Amino acid sequence: MSVCIHFLPDDIQIKAEPGEPLLQVAARAGVTIPTGCLMGSCHACEVEIDGEESVCSCISAVPPGRSHLTINLYCDPTW
Template sequence: MTVSIRFLPDDVTVTAEVGDSLLQVADRAGLTIPTGCLMGSCHACEVEISGYEEPICACISAVPPGQSELTINLYVDPTW
């Protein structure tokens, strides 16, 4: 299934497949999500996804099923 993913604040939209790595999708969009440990422990790669209550770690997350569109808000933690 194809999902349209909109990245904020840059307002860049790309198409991805369910199960694609969020880091790879952002890279294809020309965007960089900061990473640290690549295991979800350091939280350097946290992003906010519309409809989710808590931020998620992009390094261990994939495009979820069940939605045709997602909005992902990228923000940078100044400590990283």
């Protein structure tokens, strides 16, 4: 069962499969998420999921059991 991913603030939607890496989904959608270490240590790729929790997109995947997921991108001008 695919998951509808909604990227904010760009208002872009794309279908993804559970377990698919968030960075890969973003790249397919044409959304750029800044990265640094690609290991979850630097938090450059931190995004907010459904307005509740923050995760590092470099080490996170589309969760199973969801039909829709909203990913809000942060913008840190100092990075």
